[in-house]
Amino acid sequence: MTKAERALETRERILKAACEVIADIGFENVSMRKVAEHAGVSKALLHYHFDTREKLFAEAMTHSFAQTGTDLDGGDADVPAGVLLARIVRTMLPTDEELRQDWKLWQELWVRAQRDDAARHLAVDLYDQLHAWVGGAVERGVASGEFAPCDVAAISTLILALCDGLGIRVMLADPRVDLSTAQSTIWSAIAPSLGISPAFPET
Known part of the structure; x- marks a missing residue:
């Protein structure tokens, strides 16, 4: 797997995890740490892909819609x-x-x-x-x-x-x-x- 493919796979895993966590506990209760833990990635890696909760939420919605x-x-x-x-x-x-x-x-x-x-x-x-x-x-x-x-x-x-x-x-x-x-x-x-x-x- 190439570096680009690994990055894409990680991004998809984070978005899937974000959808699951937001649906489970609501956006207001979501922290970047909780999403990182659910995705099995470090908080630093999560912030590399999504620097704010708001951007993560928007991308998660778009990801969910696309599926x-x-x-x-x-x-x-x-x-x-x-x-x-x-x-x-x-x-x-x-x-x-x-x-x-x-x-x-x-x-x-x-x-x-x-x-x-x-x-x-x-x-x-x-x-x-x-x-x-x-x-x-x-x-x-x-x-x-x-x-x-x-x-x-x-x-x-x-x-x-x-x-x-x-x-x-x-x-x-x-x-x-x-x-x-x-x-x-x-x-x-x-x-x-x-x-x-x-x-x-x-x-």
Whole structure:
């Protein structure tokens, strides 16, 4: 392994550890020492890669976001747009332990964004990327004729808003909203505009 490869591997290990620690105890309780210990590196090495907690938090959020939902069509352009969109919806809800960790990180970001401009700009940028991700799947369905012509931006905004609102209820273990209810509610809300069945697809 080259020096550059070792540095990249160390950086990835630190970011993974930071995501886990922040999700576990909250950003306000995180110290660089705790992240270094969890990553199995020295505090000096951690500071070599990230000189402040704030920069580490921003990089951890970006890292977590980048790991979410990559290659949902498996590289197969023939995957129906409805299936792809359903997979995106599932990925934007806390459907497994890894995604629940992502949700905890998002919740930390929402709180910080209320009082920190850098966090607010990061949140807005990540939402722009989510909007483009959802919009791309909708546009794909419209282009193929699988979805009816629609206001792609409005549908994308609606999907993100529903995922956020219902996802929080799932995270709270609200007995009125489980994952199945969240998925079916989102799908039935967008189905009329897309001209598709309101039943959530098998993915």
